[in-house]
Amino acid sequence: MVDRIVRSRRKTLSIHISPNGEVVVRAPLLMPQKLIKQAVMQNSKWISRQRDEYFRRQAEHPPPAFKPGDQYYFLGEKYPLEFTSNSAFSRIIELAGCFKTMTAEPEIIRKRLIKWYRKEAEFYLNERVQNLSELHNWEVSGIKINSASRRWGSCTSRGTLNFPWRLVMCPPEIIDYVIMHELAHLKEMNHSSRFWHEVEKMCPDFNRHRKYLRENAHKFKGF
């Protein structure tokens, strides 16, 4: 029933379904295997419900095939991928009402989409980080775009914020929340109540956004 057990310096046990459908147990370093098994047994109904839900969502949002007919999210809106014979799109994919491609080769489409998302993420996130850090008085030394598939953001002690390119698939208010979440980490490198208080000062609605991200993360997956 469990695919992976990850032990770390945490105090409690948690069970969740990872973005690729694995059942992952996070446990304290020294927790006996027997206790972990027990917790899994006690939660077996919940686990299978979560897994059913995962497969239902997968069926609803199948991974992209990188061919026309696919739909891709950008800033919370869905845009279809369509063929064009316009040679302006011979070497690139662009969003012009819909995503336009001249090539039909899935692997090339995938690479060009990633390139497009990275470029948009670089531009959009730089601007939002600048606005929000000025507005809320934070010192940010820069941002980096990565292809992290499990997290929405991270930051370094030197004040660099990291975001995956797939973040620009999300609606703007969710992106802003993720940015403010990382800004708050510049002061509190943990998820303590002091940290959430910092988030709340900037983003009183943060609980709604967290819930949205939990429930909709399957729509905004990288590839």
Ligand SMILES: [Zn+2]
């Ligand atoms: Zn965090």
